[in-house]
Amino acid sequence: MARITITLPDVGEGIAEAELTEWNVALGDEVQEDDVLGTVMTDKAAVEVPSSVSGKIVALGGEPGDTLAIGATFVEIETDADAPVAAPASETAPQSAQAGPEGKPQPEPGPEAPGTAPADGSADPDPGTGAPAPPQPSAGSAEPRASQRSGTAKPEPRTRALQPNERPLAAPAVRQRARDAGIDLRLVAGTGPAGRISHQDLDAWIANPQIGQSGTGRAPRTDSEDIKVLGMRRRIAEKMSISASRIPHITIIEEVDVTAVETLRAELNASHAAARGKLTVLPFLMRAIVRAVAEQPQLNATFDDEAGVIHQSGAVHVGIATQTPNGLTVPVVRHAEALSLWEAAAEIGRLAQSARDGKAKRDELSGSTISITSLGPLGALATTPIINHPEVAIVGVNKMAVRPVWDGQAFQPRTMMNLSSSFDHRIIDGWDAAVFVQKLKALLENPALLFIDE
Amino acid sequence: MQRLTCKLLIIGGGPGGYVCAIRAGQLGLDTIIVEEKTLGGTCLNVGCIPSKALIHAADEFHRLSRFDGTSQLGISASAAAIDLAKTVSWKDGIVDRLTGGVAGLIKKNGVRAITGTASFVDGKTVRVEAPDGSTEIAAEAIVIATGSEPVELPFLKYSGKVIDSTGALALTEVPEHFVVVGGGYIGLEIGTAFAKLGSHVTVIEAEKSILPQYDSALTRPVLKALEKLGVTVMTGTKAEGVGPTGLEIETSDGETRELQADKILVTVGRRPRAAEAAIPSLGLTMDRAFIRIDAQCRTSMRGVFAIGDVTGEPMLAHRAMAQGEMVAEIVAGHRRQWDKVAIPAVCFTDPEIVTCGLSPEEARSAGHDIITGQFPFTANGRAMTMENEAGFVRAVARKDNHVILGLQAVGTQVSELSAAFAIALEMGARLEDVGATIHAHPTQSEGLLEAALATLGHALHI
Numbered sequence: 008m009a010r011i012t013i014t015l016p017d018v019g020e021g022i023a024e025a026e027l028t029e030w031n032v033a034l035g036d037e038v039q040e041d042d043v044l045g046t047v048m049t050d051k052a053a054v055e056v057p058s059s060v061s062g063k064i065v066a067l068g069g070e071p072g073d074t075l076a077i078g079a080t081f082v083e084i085e086t087d088a089d090a091p092v093a094a095p096a097s098e099t100a101p102q103s104a105q106a107g108p109e110g111k112p113q114p115e116p117g118p119e120a121p122g123t124a125p126a127d128g129s130a131d132p133d134p135g136t137g138a139p140a141p142p143q144p145s146a147g148s149a150e151p152r153a154s155q156r157s158g159t160a161k162p163e164p165r166t167r168a169l170q171p172n173e174r175p176l177a178a179p180a181v182r183q184r185a186r187d188a189g190i191d192l193r194l195v196a197g198t199g200p201a202g203r204i205s206h207q208d209l210d211a212w213i214a215n216p217q218i219g220q221s222g223t224g225r226a227p228r229t230d231s232e233d234i235k236v237l238g239m240r241r242r243i244a245e246k247m248s249i250s251a252s253r254i255p256h257i258t259i260i261e262e263v264d265v266t267a268v269e270t271l272r273a274e275l276n277a278s279h280a281a282a283r284g285k286l287t288v289l290p291f292l293m294r295a296i297v298r299a300v301a302e303q304p305q306l307n308a309t310f311d312d313e314a315g316v317i318h319q320s321g322a323v324h325v326g327i328a329t330q331t332p333n334g335l336t337v338p339v340v341r342h343a344e345a346l347s348l349w350e351a352a353a354e355i356g357r358l359a360q361s362a363r364d365g366k367a368k369r370d371e372l373s374g375s376t377i378s379i380t381s382l383g384p385l386g387a388l389a390t391t392p393i394i395n396h397p398e399v400a401i402v403g404v405n406k407m408a409v410r411p412v413w414d415g416q417a418f419q420p421r422t423m424m425n426l427s428s429s430f431d432h433r434i435i436d437g438w439d440a441a442v443f444v445q446k447l448k449a450l451l452e453n454p455a456l457l458f459i460d461e
Numbered sequence: 462m463q464r465l466t467c468k469l470l471i472i473g474g475g476p477g478g479y480v481c482a483i484r485a486g487q488l489g490l491d492t493i494i495v496e497e498k499t500l501g502g503t504c505l506n507v508g509c510i511p512s513k514a515l516i517h518a519a520d521e522f523h524r525l526s527r528f529d530g531t532s533q534l535g536i537s538a539s540a541a542a543i544d545l546a547k548t549v550s551w552k553d554g555i556v557d558r559l560t561g562g563v564a565g566l567i568k569k570n571g572v573r574a575i576t577g578t579a580s581f582v583d584g585k586t587v588r589v590e591a592p593d594g595s596t597e598i599a600a601e602a603i604v605i606a607t608g609s610e611p612v613e614l615p616f617l618k619y620s621g622k623v624i625d626s627t628g629a630l631a632l633t634e635v636p637e638h639f640v641v642v643g644g645g646y647i648g649l650e651i652g653t654a655f656a657k658l659g660s661h662v663t664v665i666e667a668e669k670s671i672l673p674q675y676d677s678a679l680t681r682p683v684l685k686a687l688e689k690l691g692v693t694v695m696t697g698t699k700a701e702g703v704g705p706t707g708l709e710i711e712t713s714d715g716e717t718r719e720l721q722a723d724k725i726l727v728t729v730g731r732r733p734r735a736a737e738a739a740i741p742s743l744g745l746t747m748d749r750a751f752i753r754i755d756a757q758c759r760t761s762m763r764g765v766f767a768i769g770d771v772t773g774e775p776m777l778a779h780r781a782m783a784q785g786e787m788v789a790e791i792v793a794g795h796r797r798q799w800d801k802v803a804i805p806a807v808c809f810t811d812p813e814i815v816t817c818g819l820s821p822e823e824a825r826s827a828g829h830d831i832i833t834g835q836f837p838f839t840a841n842g843r844a845m846t847m848e849n850e851a852g853f854v855r856a857v858a859r860k861d862n863h864v865i866l867g868l869q870a871v872g873t874q875v876s877e878l879s880a881a882f883a884i885a886l887e888m889g890a891r892l893e894d895v896g897a898t899i900h901a902h903p904t905q906s907e908g909l910l911e912a913a914l915a916t917l918g919h920a921l922h923i
Contacts, residue, residue, distance in 0.1 A: 178888045178889065182800050183797075189796075200894070201891055202862070
């Protein structure tokens, strides 16, 4: 059991005392935290004083009509918790009982009214006239908004910003508590004289760190967590290790002017999106790959490095690296060489969705002969893709952006996109890799070539 | 060779090291402390404590000499006599009790103390050489607390006539002519004591003023008292070497002569013992001659801490103790950091000087807009009844919010005000806080209350 004294908080405007107008509780009442205890009247407004704790009222600080000093005992509450002896009611802001349309304490109409705007700096409801709206005659005629925080009753925090080399004013015990809790005292508003930070200020901060500021300071962290690599993540890790350890990668980064293909894509989407679905740049790239590997079949292959055999594939099964909640998976668009643009787009969309939902079937996740990796808008300038072992090539799509391109006479705004492609250098010579990349570039820059049979 | 391991190894058993050891023991850390001489370091053995014992004896002796029939108290007594050898053995008894006490505290807290000379093998290993064999200690964390030692002037080597403070505190006869080279607080404390014991004391200082770390308002009462004691203070004067009858000097106007001296005390400063214990082999980042530390007393090498005089100014025992306590807690995993607002400093001359925080000059040069005020002990009842009217208490505060930036006092026994000063600063008191605190009457501490009120412009008793 603890007996808590709730003091009359500073209800705003720097007043020293307030008139008690009403008790909302009586001796012996059980109150909950935030219940209204009573109402006090300042020269500006009636303000409700809420309870900061739950418990039983054991003493009242006066009779209605009494004038109470700010900080005087308001009520005493017996709680069953072990709690500090004094708790300022201001931990939860008092509430305005008579609220105007903006939910602010309503100034008295009169010539002095413009000077009595709420101290929190909120806009006057009707600044044009200089005369505030009349008080609402009854709670029934307007939405009562008495629960809105008045904001004026908080103890005045430190108003002067700390100088760069100035230290916050706090007793040694407060400083040590803050350090143990990892709190930077420079962020904590002190309510004491000259902005001194008290234990109560620290409690208030811990309970409710100010929005927009981190509650933790720059105390060094000593914690660490061991996470077991299991399931999907473990398989990804194993596959990546095999790819990176067995395959000597050569990565080529080339820029591609995709203005034309983008124009084409926009037009196709404008005319056919409703019926056939939307196209992304991927089906175009997939088609370019199909055309390019027709000339360089050694790139559409898997390399069984243990048996020392390259399986060159007639079918082009394109793996699409896809981020799922569980990690990276590579669903496979089968027979890309036989798909139209829209069929490819639909298949990419379907596979991506079933991979994300975890419903992709086993044969939808294996058997690719070449892969595409795209981070979409996160695609960066360049990447160093890791080949999906046992394939021998992967094409990475980087971010598209309009950049100035010199056309011989002037800079032209062109939509540019980089391709970062990696090849298994054991099988693919740099020359062949470069020819392949240049072929992709040529096809994408002149998209008509994608659709002309040779 | 014996091999030991521990969590925390402390090199040096002075106030920084032994406090670190006690706290580490309390926290349950497996701790070893190595000291080459006696636990307690300079402070207990040859510094703070023995010098205060000598000062007390000198005060008591001198008190009687004032009762030569001229005392306004109406007391007269026959001339006093002193057997300095007996005084020194009394002083040694106190030192023995205190160092024995430290050894007891260390043992009580489960810390192993080893006597011997430590030297680093590497950043985790220290070899200790002792007459009965050597020990190699491997530790997770090592604290360097090797302290400082008096600076020796090349032309005034310590031998015979020329002594350092340790030698001065062990003199068994009062020298007739006593010359102090260096007008810092150590020289003046000991010089004052020997003047009270009857020596003809001369203090020579190469700089323009004595006690250069204090402003002239604080040192003026000390200078006046020295003059009254018959101490000659020669500023702008350089020591040249030992002559046949004393000390050869060059005065401020270029004149070379010889001061008669039976003993020459050289107190021209202290230097860090950062070359001991093979510390240089670690290649730590230094700050001139001192070991550079961060706000957790960490050196540039992981797991190696340094505390106390070896880390820089102010070279004060209580700074080292606070650092030692902090480091023990850091090694135990606590979140601690050096965030002290102020370190009080006391000069045990007669009158004493106590300072905490910033002087008006320091506050201004730090960019503060300040107000300052002081209250003289001539207006303090208790000071009058003790014939201690010299001196004053002074407060320095920010002009905008009255937060106290510094407190200083000069006066008899004002060293005891250091606690109130430090608490006021550390708690972030404003002038109004001190002004609204009841100070007991009649005490000299009322001077603090009145100085705060004087700074606010409404001192009561002046």
